[in-house]
Amino acid sequence: ETGVTQTPRHLVMGMTNKKSLKCEQHLGHNAMYWYKQSAKKPLELMFVYNFKEQTENNSVPSRFSPECPNSSHLFLHLHTLQPEDSALYLCASSQEVSTGYQPQHFGDGTRLSIL
């Protein structure tokens, strides 16, 4: 139990569907992150929120839309995805986005498959 919970664990969707991924952290952290993990590739940072404000958007296509209603919850809304978007999507949290020693705590991820 890492203190970060992601739902669903698995998701299969067609390219025209709309779905959302949910992340909730119970650690009292103020920063939350979305990552994409593809096989044999480094983690790709997608979005960062610090105290509910988006501080980073790493050139992510608009078919991915994040939402952070409060410091404990983070969503990733998916719309008109492509087959290359199939991957493991990881949510993480840390005390805040600031200096040095701030280990990120990860959820188990959502395994997304696009048909």
Add this chain to the structure above:
Amino acid sequence: GQNIDQPTEMTATEGAIVQINCTYQTSGFNGLFWYQQHAGEAPTFLSYNVLDGLEEKGRFSSFLSRSKGYSYLLLKELQMKDSASYLCAAMDSNYQLIWGAGTKLIIKP
């Protein structure tokens, strides 16, 4: 550009010692993290180094040389449960983590 290199896969024997190397090139440097990730599970934090030298934590130790842009994770008395991927990540001047692709460690009896 920013880059992390680590071996794709390593094999070791139960009870032995293994060293997983990581080299990094980043714009500025604010520390080096190691994470462990079992298949289908979350990455979990193992260690953090920001000063040169060796940090020991039970069976696991992590080493950093800032002048060489080099780190290693040393695992002693290997157990079957240590079979996992080990992720190296360097924090750059903007406090962003630059990740390696991970090293899959296979432990054989």
